[in-house]
Amino acid sequence: MLLRARSHVRRGWTGEAVITANHPAAAHGLPVLLIDGKPVDTAGATLADYEILDATAAELELLHRGGYHFDLEVA
Secondary structure, eight states, X not given: OEEEEOSTXXXXXXXXXXXXXXXXXXXXXXXXXXXXXXXXXXXXXHHHTEEEEEOOXXXXXXXXXXXXXXXXXXX
């Protein structure tokens, strides 16, 4: 999926991210967001104020299950 950070924390970063439940940081089977292979918890994602630029329906479902709440850019 493609994300963009809107806050000063990530300084306008745009890049690829992965959401997976198959990672040691995926507690109790809940999906975790990975950026550059590193887990980002829901608090960190909120601070970065990520916006979804592109994602599949399956990725959106995993984000929801993992407790991540991002805005979806509508083109």
